[in-house]
Amino acid sequence: MAQADTKAKSRPISPHLQIWRWGPAMFVSILHRVTGDGMAFVGLGVLLWWLYAVAAGPIAYDSFAAHAGAWYGKVVLIGLTWAFFNHMASGLRHFVLDMGAGFELKNNNLWSILTPLFALAATVTVWTVILLK
């Protein structure tokens, strides 16, 4: 009976941020939610403001451009670019996982690590091109 008790205690427990051992897949999953909800709250707002400014005319657009061109505006725009690429990469990873592929531990860890690295590289590339133009 004592042996059974020890076994019962070491059974897997539900995932939780504080007691779950961190792994690449968990990190990518959390980033997917953070970037997705971040883009939903901030990105769609910026998209609407931008479309409104282009539709409304030069005065409205100057006001948008003044904020977008300021340091905090650039932080938001670069952040949104990163969020877009990160969510895109982890979303494509989801498509593969949806087909039932890529669950082997080694493969899963590899693509989990490559996902955020791709997002960083793509963000740096895009903003290098924009800022050098």
Next chain:
Amino acid sequence: MGNGTSIGRVRGLGSARHGAQHWLVQRYTAIGNLVAGLFLLFSLVGLGDYTQKGLHEWLHQPLPATMVGLFVVSSFWHARLGLQVLVEDYVHDDGNKFACMALLNILAFAGAAFGLLCVVRIALGA
């Protein structure tokens, strides 16, 4: 959560049996975002001219206007589905959940309508 019995479903506590639809549409709109979002991103990077005049001339053309219009629909739909999951995960009180979902639906439709109107105005305006 109900146990999926008939009476549980009658009380609104069991499975609504709409989960697969949500899951599928989340993926359909993801494909839409992928195509239209990359179109918008590559177009903007290639455009270089970020003045109101330059952007208006670009978005006045039929193809960019169609793609950005589709991106507005696809992204707001996708965001509405994603935020629904957020609400379901973190808002457990039935009344608050209803309020959040009502607000989310209104904001998603209002935002998409406003974005589409702006695109149509640019596309059809002088």
